[in-house]
Amino acid sequence: MRRFGRRRFGQHGFGFGRRGACRRRFAFTLADTPAGQRVCLRGFSSSLPAERLSHLLAYGLAPGRWVQVIQHEPVTVVQVEHSELALENDLARQIEVTPADDSSQNA
Amino acid sequence: MHCHNAVVSETLTEGTIALIGHPNVGKSVLFQQLTGQRVMVSNYPGTTVEVARGAVRQIPGVALVDTPGVVTFPPFSEDEAVTARVLLNEPLRAILQVGDAKNLRRTLLLTLQLAEMGLPLVVALNMMDEAERRGVTLDIAQISQQFDAPIILTTAIHGQGVDQLIAALQEAKPCRFWMEYPADIETALSDFQNQVETNLSRAANINLRALGLLWLSGDQVSAAWLRDHLPAEIYAKLESLRLSLEAPAQRIQQARLEKIDSLASRVLINVGQADQGWSARLSRWSTHPFWGWVILALVLYSLYWFVGVFGAGVLVGMLEEQLFGQVINPAVTRLVELTIPFRWLQEFLVGPYGLWTMGMTYAVALIFPIVTTFFLAFGILEDSGYLPRLAALSNRMFKALGMNGKAVLPMVLGLGCVTMAMLTTRVLESKRERLLATLLLALAVPCSAQLGVVMGLLASVSFSAVLIWAGVVTLVLLAVGWLAARLVPGERTMLLVELPPLRIPQVSNVMLKTLARLEWYAKEVVPLFLFGAALMFILDKTSLLGWLIHAGEPIVSGWLGLPPQASAAFVMGFLRRDFGATGLFVMEAQGLLTPVQIVTAMVTITLFIPCIASVMMIGKERGWRIALGMMATIIPLAILAGGLLNRLLLAIGWGA
Numbered sequence: 001m002r003r004f005g006r007r008r009f010g011q012h013g014f015g016f017g018r019r020g021a022c023r024r025r026f027a028f029t030l031a032d033t034p035a036g037q038r039v040c041l042r043g044f045s046s047s048l049p050a051e052r053l054s055h056l057l058a059y060g061l062a063p064g065r066w067v068q069v070i071q072h073e074p075v076t077v078v079q080v081e082h083s084e085l086a087l088e089n090d091l092a093r094q095i096e097v098t099p100a101d102d103s104s105q106n107a
Numbered sequence: 108m109h110c111h112n113a114v115v116s117e118t119l120t121e122g123t124i125a126l127i128g129h130p131n132v133g134k135s136v137l138f139q140q141l142t143g144q145r146v147m148v149s150n151y152p153g154t155t156v157e158v159a160r161g162a163v164r165q166i167p168g169v170a171l172v173d174t175p176g177v178v179t180f181p182p183f184s185e186d187e188a189v190t191a192r193v194l195l196n197e198p199l200r201a202i203l204q205v206g207d208a209k210n211l212r213r214t215l216l217l218t219l220q221l222a223e224m225g226l227p228l229v230v231a232l233n234m235m236d237e238a239e240r241r242g243v244t245l246d247i248a249q250i251s252q253q254f255d256a257p258i259i260l261t262t263a264i265h266g267q268g269v270d271q272l273i274a275a276l277q278e279a280k281p282c283r284f285w286m287e288y289p290a291d292i293e294t295a296l297s298d299f300q301n302q303v304e305t306n307l308s309r310a311a312n313i314n315l316r317a318l319g320l321l322w323l324s325g326d327q328v329s330a331a332w333l334r335d336h337l338p339a340e341i342y343a344k345l346e347s348l349r350l351s352l353e354a355p356a357q358r359i360q361q362a363r364l365e366k367i368d369s370l371a372s373r374v375l376i377n378v379g380q381a382d383q384g385w386s387a388r389l390s391r392w393s394t395h396p397f398w399g400w401v402i403l404a405l406v407l408y409s410l411y412w413f414v415g416v417f418g419a420g421v422l423v424g425m426l427e428e429q430l431f432g433q434v435i436n437p438a439v440t441r442l443v444e445l446t447i448p449f450r451w452l453q454e455f456l457v458g459p460y461g462l463w464t465m466g467m468t469y470a471v472a473l474i475f476p477i478v479t480t481f482f483l484a485f486g487i488l489e490d491s492g493y494l495p496r497l498a499a500l501s502n503r504m505f506k507a508l509g510m511n512g513k514a515v516l517p518m519v520l521g522l523g524c525v526t527m528a529m530l531t532t533r534v535l536e537s538k539r540e541r542l543l544a545t546l547l548l549a550l551a552v553p554c555s556a557q558l559g560v561v562m563g564l565l566a567s568v569s570f571s572a573v574l575i576w577a578g579v580v581t582l583v584l585l586a587v588g589w590l591a592a593r594l595v596p597g598e599r600t601m602l603l604v605e606l607p608p609l610r611i612p613q614v615s616n617v618m619l620k621t622l623a624r625l626e627w628y629a630k631e632v633v634p635l636f637l638f639g640a641a642l643m644f645i646l647d648k649t650s651l652l653g654w655l656i657h658a659g660e661p662i663v664s665g666w667l668g669l670p671p672q673a674s675a676a677f678v679m680g681f682l683r684r685d686f687g688a689t690g691l692f693v694m695e696a697q698g699l700l701t702p703v704q705i706v707t708a709m710v711t712i713t714l715f716i717p718c719i720a721s722v723m724m725i726g727k728e729r730g731w732r733i734a735l736g737m738m739a740t741i742i743p744l745a746i747l748a749g750g751l752l753n754r755l756l757l758a759i760g761w762g763a
Contacts, residue, residue, distance in 0.1 A: 050325070050537065051183040054360065055603055058179030060213050062364050068381075073396040075499045075512070075602060079381060082209035082241060084390070086499040088511065088602040 016096065027101055031076060031092040033069045037099060040066050045094035059085055061095065112460075121388040122200030124276060124716070125193050129217060132207045136263040137174040141165075141273070145623055157194060159528070165273045172197060175533075180220050181326030181356075185533040185541070191321075191328040195312055195710050201279050203272070203281050205358050208260065209379065210240035211245065212371050218254055219363055222257025225314035227279035228256040231272055236262045237608070243379035245532050250374050255283045264524035264613075288320075288362050290648070292355060295323060295348055302344055308336045323349055324356040338701070386609045393496045395604070403500060404594030406493065418480030427472040439463050466640035470633050471609065478523075478628055482621040485523050489620075490612035494519065495604050502602045507548070508585070509592025510540045511602035517544050521552035522626065526721040528552070529728055539597035545729055546591055549721065550741050551584035553713050556632075556685035560692050561709050567695070568702045568762070575756075579710050583748055607639045612736040631720055632683070639682040643675065652678075666750040667711060668757070669704050670694070683718035702762035703753065709750030716741050 029107050033039050046054055060080040061067065070077040070084065076092040078085050139145065142161030159173040159247050175186035182191045193199075202221050206214030214232070222228055232238075253257045257275040261268030287293065299319035303311075311318050321329040322345065334342055337347075349355065380386070387624045392398045440457045447453050457464045470546045490492060494516060502512030513535055521528035525548050532541045532548070553561060590600075646652035652675060656663075659674035667673075672694065680687025684686050691708050694700055700708065716722060726734040756762065 049598070049600075050356065050688060052601060053669070054181075054356070054605065055178050057360055057364060058213065058216060059603070059605070062368075064368065065136075065212075069393070069395065071396075074394070074399070075502050077394060077499070077606065081212060082238075082243070082379065082381065083207070083213075084606040085148065086394070086495070086502075086512075086602065086604050086606055088506075091601040091603060 020067065025043075028097055029093050030069065030078065030087075030095040030097050031061050031072065033070050033097055035071050037067045037096060038066055039097040039099050042096040042098055044096070048091075048094045056091075056095070059083075061085070067097075115580050123170045123172055123197055123200050123333065124163070124201045124203050125197060126171055126173045126203050126205060127194075127217075127221060128176060128205035128343075129178060129192060129207065129213065129234075131605065132176070132214075133263045134176065134205045135159075135173055135259070137203075137205055137231060137233070137269075137272075137396055138171060139644065140266055140269050141261055142171055145619055158189060160521070163273070163276075165324050166277060169200070169276075177217070179360075180218065181321060181324045182328060184536050187695060188328050189533075191326065194334045195318075195329060197312065199226055199312055201229065201276060203276060204230045205229065205263075205502040206230060206543050208232040209241060210548045211243075211375055212367055213253075215250070215367050215370060218250075218256070219284070219367065220317075222254045222256055222282045222284035223282075223286070223314075223320065224317040225281055226312075228254070228282045229275045230254070230256055230258045230270065231261045231263070231268065233261045233263050233490065235260045235267070238379070241379040241382060241679055242377055243375075244377035246374040246376055250370070253370055253374075260398050270413065286362070286366055291352060292323065292359060292362075295352055295355070296320065298348055299323070299345060302341055302348075303333070303337065306337055306341045313349060315702070323352065324359055325349075327644060349351070382608065390496070390606065390609050393493065393609070394499050399496070399500050403497070405490070410488075411562075413484050414480045414555060414559065415562045418477045419563045420566075420697055422476035422480070423473055423563065426476055427468070431468050431472040436464055436468065441687060455641075455644055458644070458647070460640055460643040461692075462637055462640050462644075463468050465643065466637040467633070469640075469686065470629075473560065473689055473692070474556040474632060474636075474685060475625075478555050479621065479625060481523055481555035481559075482624045482628075483617065485520075486617035486620045487612045488519075490610065490616060491532075492607040492609045495606050498604050499606065506599070507592075508588035509543055509595070509599050510535065511600055513602060513604055514540065514544045517548060518552055520547045521554065522558060523555050525549070525552060526552045526631070526724050527627075529721055532728070536600040537597060539595050540600060542595060542729060542733065543591055545725055545733075546737060546740075547584055547588050549717050549725060549737050550587060550744070551580050553580075554685065554717070556683075557688050557713070560688040564692050564695055564705060565709060568705050572702060572706050572762075575706055575752075575761075576677075576709050576713070579748065579752055581711050583714060583744070587744070588645050635682055635719065636686060639679055639686050642682070643679065646678070662746060666746065666753075667707055668750075668753040669708055670699050671700045673704075673708060676708070677715070680712050680715050681719070682748070683720075684712055684715055687715065703756045706756065706762075707749050707753040710752050711745050714741070714745035714748055716745075 001025060007068065018082070030039070043063055044056070061078075068079040070079055075086045076089055078087070124137055128134050138159065138161065141163050143164050144159070144161040157175070161171055163169045163171050172193055174190040177187045177190045180191065182188045189707065202224070203220055204221050206218065208214070218230055221334045232247075247258050247260065257279065259268050259272045259275055261272060263269070264473055288296070288759070296316055296319045299322065300315045303315055303318070316488040318329055322333065334346065339343075393402050436457075442722065443453050447456070454461065456462050497519065498512035498515050499510070501515045505512050505514045508514070515532060517531040520531050528548055529545055532544045535541045535544055561576065562573070565576055643652070655678060656671050656674040659677065660671050663669050663674045663677065664671050673691065676687045676690035676694065679690045688709070691700070691705075691712065697706060725737060
């Protein structure tokens, strides 16, 4: 597991367990999610610049939504709705997720 | 003014419609369909960085403005800001939003923001063919009702839905969409409206509530607009109003996201299946940590073969040596000698620095085949959707240079034409990154014309000469980039880029783009080459050239170890780098250069400042202080690197 826990998540007003879409079990980021898994987004690191946050949200990487992780090298690629987004690993590390234990779950 | 009838039909007959939407959703394709005008269309975000205007063919008197893609409001990059300025400053009659039908939530988030502006709004849900193939089903009537705006399904590339779109635009009414925000934001919005309503020096284009939302979200474009149109004390009041709120931007966006989520759960009847075909598989390979590089190597090799071997070798050989050298130029020379009695005028036209024998021959026989093959190959690459994948692959390298992988777009485009590429630096998110990318473009990215000449010349020496040249230029690029990234203050932006589906390029679009680029190139290159030839002729006749060669001798011969005549090539290099390189090409053909001199000269001319047109572009885009600063850095650096290389090659006895 990568370094985690020192940063504060759930800042920017995008908090935990929004509308109960996904329940928190342990701190886990998009960068820690194995390729191929579907995960539910929970929140963002407080150190994420406002401009990046705004773009992530606009692209659909918003708390409560589900994404599928496709790969991590050389960059993290995720599928959101019907589009693929490539994001730097450092950026993926600032996005907290709840891993899905049932891949049939869908938002 | 009075109404003749209780029901007034306000059919659109004049004014401007803005075409707005996310990057890479087909705005420019629709622009072409509606106006019949050619604009650049590609399969990567950031093709349009400036607005394009055209008259709508089917609605006389109405103009359409094509804008750069915007991810969300407030805008963050320069190209997005262009779009925001269109919304605030153009007297718009309507907005035509183009959205991707298969990515509904994202599209509707922008629809919501545009609907709030109160202008007549029509939404084109585009790429319906792709959405249908994936099984996406939507409740269009409900979306239309929610936003008080007609929703038209289109597949712009095949012209489907365009007629309905025109009908909808003609009948579009001001949008009355309204949504509620948290109580303190609503209070701030009514305060904003009260303050602004009576004090604005010019009526706002969009409604004040939407302007207030932009302002509260921290938008720089609306801030500048308000500063221009409000008394200073009112503007100061607005600032304190915004400061009194807690994270307004985030809470506004959160309220919108919740609204869209709840709407999407009702209108998305079937979310569809992810694409599993060849495009998806090839997409995976193209960004694979190992196969991605193999594919890149194949792409580069094909590019080298098509442009370097076929364009610069076969085609140039046919045109320059056979057609121009043996047929056209001797004929033109004879004709001029027979018809023009003045010796100086003959020389001006067909002498060693003649308008025809130098200017036109360089432009048409040497440069034209190279740029044509490059633009063809580049058009195919653009339309396939491969370029954003290159951004993902190269992110690590650009990270070391203080940027992110997105910077690869202007760099690769720079291989076509550095001047055009400098405009594309607008897609980069921060001022710092735009500056770094511009510096590297000006320093070390050769344009296709120059690359072709350089390759042709080096290939005639040996493959190791090509490797030395490429190695030194790359090393300088990396070293300067690394150093500049540490010297220029500011933070790097982390990569976030959409990977559009890989598509088979349309032959007609590639051809149209190549033609448009060639036309642009001819307009820029031919006059400059003619001007360059005329300048060289005057310098030669007034003995200034001899003086310049003599003055440049300590640097050109003493430090770079080149024959004194090479000074002339560097003077030409000030006009265009490829013009200078071509001058050296001719010197080599006359047997004036040794292998070491060729490599040294090619490295120096590659690193030399780019053409006058791109210096102008740097001045326009980044300011004249920066343009001058870059010239003052780049010229000595190019000469320093060339001289050091010359000494190193001589010391190790290379090419002897």
